Amino acid sequence: MRKVQGLSNLVNYLESVNYPLAAEQITDLMSKRKIPHRKAYKDVIIFNLEHIDWWIAEQRKR
Template identity: 90%
Template sequence: MRKIQGLPSLVDYLESVNYPLAAEQITDLMSKRKIPHRKAYQDVVIFNLEHIDWWIAEQQKR
């Protein structure tokens, strides 16, 4: 299972797969529970890249 920690890491990953989003956009999606993520504790956010890849594919279908 591929995981990354933190918003800056997700921003970099999304840019690398040609689906760029700003940190503010991701934060908004997280607050609306529209992007897969998990809060490990306090301000530490974990993203499972398999779930993110699935989410990207779903967004591109729209």
């Protein structure tokens, strides 16, 4: 299972797959529960890249 920790790492990953989003946009999506993520600890956020890839595919269908 591929995972990244933190917003900056997710921003970099999204840029690498040609789906750029700013950290502020990701934070907004997280607060609305519209992007897959998991809070491992108080300030530690984990993103499963398989779930992110699925989410990107769903967004591109729209």
